[in-house]
Amino acid sequence: MVLSTLLVAALVGTALGAFLQKGRFCFVNAFRDFFAYKDSRVTKGVLAATLLTMVFWGIAYQFGYYQTFWTPQWGFTGLVGGFIFGIGMTYAGGCASGTLYRAGEGYLQFWLTLLCMGIGYAAFTVAFPTLDSTYFAALTVGEGVSLFTVTSIPAGLLGVGVALVALLGYATLIGRASTTAAFAERADAAQLNLAAFRAPIVGLRQFARGTAAYARGLARAWRNPIAASKQPWDPRTAALGITAAAVLWFTQHSIVGVTGPESRWTGYLLSQVGVETNSFEYWGSVLFQGQGVDVTVDMVMIAFVIVGAFLAALWSGDFAVRVPKRRRLPNAVVGGLLMGTGSRLAPGCNIGNIYSGIAELSVHSFIAAVGIVAGVYVMTHWIYREVGCAI
Amino acid sequence: MPSIDDVTNTPDELSDDDAAELFEEADLVQDMMGEVCPYPQVEAKKGLQRLEPGDLLVQETDHVPCTENVPRAVGDDAEAKVWRSGDATYRIYLQKQ
Numbered sequence: 001m002v003l004s005t006l007l008v009a010a011l012v013g014t015a016l017g018a019f020l021q022k023g024r025f026c027f028v029n030a031f032r033d034f035f036a037y038k039d040s041r042v043t044k045g046v047l048a049a050t051l052l053t054m055v056f057w058g059i060a061y062q063f064g065y066y067q068t069f070w071t072p073q074w075g076f077t078g079l080v081g082g083f084i085f086g087i088g089m090t091y092a093g094g095c096a097s098g099t100l101y102r103a104g105e106g107y108l109q110f111w112l113t114l115l116c117m118g119i120g121y122a123a124f125t126v127a128f129p130t131l132d133s134t135y136f137a138a139l140t141v142g143e144g145v146s147l148f149t150v151t152s153i154p155a156g157l158l159g160v161g162v163a164l165v166a167l168l169g170y171a172t173l174i175g176r177a178s179t180t181a182a183f184a185e186r187a188d189a190a191q192l193n194l195a196a197f198r199a200p201i202v203g204l205r206q207f208a209r210g211t212a213a214y215a216r217g218l219a220r221a222w223r224n225p226i227a228a229s230k231q232p233w234d235p236r237t238a239a240l241g242i243t244a245a246a247v248l249w250f251t252q253h254s255i256v257g258v259t260g261p262e263s264r265w266t267g268y269l270l271s272q273v274g275v276e277t278n279s280f281e282y283w284g285s286v287l288f289q290g291q292g293v294d295v296t297v298d299m300v301m302i303a304f305v306i307v308g309a310f311l312a313a314l315w316s317g318d319f320a321v322r323v324p325k326r327r328r329l330p331n332a333v334v335g336g337l338l339m340g341t342g343s344r345l346a347p348g349c350n351i352g353n354i355y356s357g358i359a360e361l362s363v364h365s366f367i368a369a370v371g372i373v374a375g376v377y378v379m380t381h382w383i384y385r386e387v388g389c390a391i
Numbered sequence: 392m393p394s395i396d397d398v399t400n401t402p403d404e405l406s407d408d409d410a411a412e413l414f415e416e417a418d419l420v421q422d423m424m425g426e427v428c429p430y431p432q433v434e435a436k437k438g439l440q441r442l443e444p445g446d447l448l449v450q451e452t453d454h455v456p457c458t459e460n461v462p463r464a465v466g467d468d469a470e471a472k473v474w475r476s477g478d479a480t481y482r483i484y485l486q487k488q
Binding site for chain 2: 024026028029032033036037039041093094102105106107109232313317318319320322323324325328331380383384386387
């Protein structure tokens with residue numbers, strides 16, 4: 001690896017880790033808290049990051065500033081693996097990226113989760129030859145593809161178009177929620193029809209007001225940058241920073257993934273203690289693609305995510321070596337194992353499939369994202385069984 | 392209407408003195424050190440169910456996201472204030488409404 005590549009990997013990883021930590025950018029939080037009590041702060045951040053990244057990746061792809069997409073074969077594996085991953089990350093209390101940044105904040109619990117994810121990757125690798133001829137052969141439908149590469153619409157335009165449609169859909173949802181509340185007392189059919197028609201406009205106005213208020217808050221924070229930098233940040237601020245890092249990474253390397261590089265780390269670390277990892281088909285020919293088991297640039301980037309989160313946490317007074325309660329150990333062990341195996345069975349984690357996968361318009365990731373969110377939904381209802389969920 | 396809470400996202404913060412004084416008045420203290428999401432949220436909801444209006448529930452936690460998630464989870468059931476010690480421990484004060 002050349003030095004400039006390493007520097008970019010270190011920069012991107014550190015930035016991602018710092019923004020994840022400062023924005024508490026957690027995909028479990030984004031979906032679980034939305035289902036449990038309709039808290040959509042982090043959900044908005046995740047949506048903003050995904051859509052913004054999609055727009056800029058589309059533009060970068062159109063003008064040739066990209067290296068590769070990540071488009072696995074699509075089929076029902078995305079639903080099965082995604083569902084297992086979603087269950088696992090909700091039980092563990094942190095997604096693939098959340099586990100990394102909390103490891104950097106000093107949580108021993110999430111180091112244990114990482115270790116168990118590693119065991120999950122290794123177990124999958126041992127079973128891979130059998131799974132390949134049974135599970136993957138039966139459930140795979142077609143070759144993977146990114147919609148950016150197959151349409152005649154210029155990729156930049158397609159990205160903007162999809163983002164606008166998503167924004168309009170979102171505006172209609174929040175607009176309808178407020179207009180139906182306003183008209184709830186007068187159950188007049190004509191009024192309600194009018195309300196349905198006006199919903200997108202009302203929603204867009206709300207979105208504009210919310211964004212303006214956010215921008216004002218950001219401008220206020222700039223006046224006192226040191227104090228503000230130690231406070232928790234709005235997830236939307238994290239979304240902007242993550243997008244910038246991901247766009248740089250896309251032009252230099254590929255999309256952002258977490259569990260793929262982690263599986264490679266598992267293979268590499270095992271090879272260092274004498275295991276012939278190269279002889280396993282999954283590590284040797286799939287993950288390391290016959291190049292030999294060695295440290296790759298995306299592995300460096302992922303390691304620096306932990307470093308970035310550590311630095312941000314230290315700066316904010318949020319770093320401490322945290323010892324978990326004994327009754328939380330099953331969450332780390334079982335959650336980690338489910339995330340490790342689920343992310344290989346899909347394949348891909350919340351970052352690969354929800355954030356990067358939707359941003360690169362990969363067909364496989366649309367399916368896997370549905371599986372992951374369904375897993376979070378089921379597990380959230382189980383965890384909140386005594387107090388109830390809002391959705 | 393978007394409120395200022397959409398931007399700041401954080402409940403009121405207590406000074407060190409106010410936090411110490413108010414802690415004496417707690418009717419229920421939950422030790423959430425070493426716990427992670429979403430268990431503090433669930434425990435806060437269960438704890439508030441056992442209390443009378445006006446009672447004070449205090450959670451001691453070392454989990455950063457809880458300072459925002461727990462107040463959000465209890466919503467209008469309690470008025471929330473937060474104290475940050477500065478060395479990665481936090482207290483969440485929830486007064487049942």
